[in-house]
Amino acid sequence: MQVKTLILGAGLTGLSTAYHLEQAGETDYLLVEKEAVPGGLCASVQKNGFTYDYGGHLLHLHTPYGKKLVKKLLSKNCALLHRNSWIYTGASRVPYPFQANLWALPAKQRQSCVAEFNHRPVLKNIRTFEQWCLAQFGRGMYEQFFKPYNTKLWGLSPARLTAQWCGPFVPVLSEKELQQSLQKRPRKTYGYNASFYYPKKGGIGALAHALAAKTSHLQLRSPVTAIDLTRKIAVVKGKEIHYRHLVNTLPLDRFICLLKNQKILKKQAKKLKSAGVTLLHLAIARAVEPFSWIYFPEKTVPFYRVGLQSGFSPANAPKGTSLFYIELPGLHKPSASLKKKIWNSLLQKGIINRSDRPVFSAWQHIPAAYAVYDKHRDKTVQTLLTRLRRQDCWCAGRYGRWEYTFMERALLEGKDVAARVKK
Template sequence: MKTDVLILGGGLAGLSTAYHLNECGGLSSLVVEKNAAVGGTAGSVKQGGFVFDYTGHLLHLHDPYGKNLVLGLLRGNLAAHERSSWIYSRDVYTRYPFQANTYGLPSKVVEDCLAGFFKTIHRLDWRPLSPRPSFRDWSLRQFGAGISRHFMFPYNEKLWRTPLSRMTTEWQGRFVPKPAASEVLYGALADQKKFFGYNASFRYPKRGGIQVLPDALAARLKPGQIKTSSPVLSVDLRERVAVAQGLGEVGFSRLVNTLPLVDFLDLAAPFPAAVRAARAKLRYNTVYCLNLGVNRAALPEKHWVYFPEKKYPFYRVGCYSNFAAANAPQGTSSFYIEISRRAWEKADLPRLENAVLSGLRSCRILKSGDKLLSKFWMPIRCAYVVYDFERTQAVEAIFKALGKMGVESIGRYGGWKYSFMEETILDGKRCAERLAGRSQPARLSPGDAQAELKPLK
């Protein structure tokens, strides 16, 4: 079997690349996917009448082309929502983001947050931040000691499982809201209902969970262009041949990887020693997602809640049935609970499950009389790329070598970055245009990459 372009992985990045190669014309392509269904982590599982995604997968649309493509793919099966996200700390729900919404917290906490924030504005003896500051130093300078102590530090330590002094700020520019001083003050004195951040609004399928998006992309491809249940076993970059289970050898001229970069580097060869050394510096976290179906409606009007405090083992809880009523049978509700661990840490799931359920009862998301109608774990092995100080140099060295070999590595996992579904689809479009020799939109400059994203209505 031979193809012009072999695409590893049938998630959104791989499917988008194949779709846009077809649009460009001139090159054949083949997508190989290890699972029986397309979608990867942008997929869904049905159990007992519930539809569960791999944690919350919501469509944040910021690009006109991306928006039109998604709306066209899911025509008639997409609902728009204004985000209802909250933070639970000190036994109080406050609005997201924390830095603009401390109203309702104990007065000493509010005073601590305001005092620290306004010191960042009026203090004259600050030393300039380094050109590449740690996230810890940046947070103290941007938000002050109080906001950092009560939310930024504990929440991000829970999520990233890495000392914040060892993390860069390269991931946060587009994702962490930075309210003005007047907004911080107003949000301490009153219930501020202004929306902040790239995810202030979102779209989500009315039926079928997020699985309907990769399914719709796959339906636009040619018959036989996707091979599921075909994990790639090895890739010989010198001979331009891959071996996939059930397919045997597949020859290719160009290769597009959308698998986690660490996995691709482990199954492909040959690589120079510098690439192997760079691969050893790549870090990631595993997320254990516990999905629950409950025998009553719950969390009215809340889409998801952040939990910064150590007494809760999870960092976020979301409500699938508040994204779409069809995600749960009538009169019930469904949740995802996210727990982060370093890649090498083994989780004792029965023990962790008991701690999670106890925490959910403590914060009153679950009540003592609730019956769990569905319950199962969805581990996401490579969930978050860790932006430590070794990442950027390592990734640049790897991508430089891959470019010389005619290999594209794209998407959230292939590109080894923190991103979202629309960006992943656009990564596939740009990759297809490069392969087809067409002009492509200008890449983000470093300054643009730090600009806060604004959702399209």
């Protein structure tokens, strides 16, 4: 078989690439996906009347084109929601973001945050996330929230992470705003996720299905198992496909493992590190007070975030029930003892109560959920992408480019790579 463009992976990036190629009149492409459904991490699972995603998957749309495309695809199946999130630290419940809600801390912790903020270091050559936090917020906020939460999530101390990823994700406050945050809840909302869109029905997978419906050459249940960049041949489902351009959206490290020869690339790819996530979806037979998601920086709590899937859309769970998604750092084998530990922590934090009974549960694993921004990441990724580009291979998406981004970027990168390939 012969195609002009072969796209690997029908997550949002691959689907968007195919969609934009077709919109531009390019139909000589093939999009291959190993799973039976399209969407990758933007797929949803429907079971026993419950709909759940791969953890919270909310649409943060910040560009006019991103908004226009999602609205075109989802049409009326789209709701605008507003964040209602907080952080549990010790006995305190601090609205998110922490740095804008110091008023919610006990007096002693609040004073330590302010004193350290007033004496925060002026750092010129910021290399690590730790240095960035200290320079922006001071040691008080760093020790109380940023350090424990990020160590838990990334599995690495912020002293060993770079600050490359944090720009869009960690809101920075002015001196005046921080002083105001000591007094009362701010009126202003902070952060990229203060409001978000979510499908009214079908979970986030509705977006992937809408894109897939406009993609003529999608082949499901078709894993790519080997790639020869020199001869421009990929083996998909045991058959050779000759291509002119290759678009990769698979995790960069796994993609490089599939390459024939390419010793230099394989050696470089060993430097890429990722953090896995285990998810427990758990439903109880009671409608809880609505919230979006809650952060848990403490080491003693097994999860780092809990969200209310049934809060994003009533269609996600049967009436009178609540469906939570519980995100644990790292990959854990599902077990009754782990479930019990999670249940007890939910009880202790007041998310559920003693009379609650589970009515549904399901586990999920995301092996490479977060590309780790350690000191090797930037140079390694740059080298790999440049070398691959020379061999007519374009990498796109959160995993293809080994970056920390969200779904809107996947849609935009797909558009961008389609335009480049067409050129």
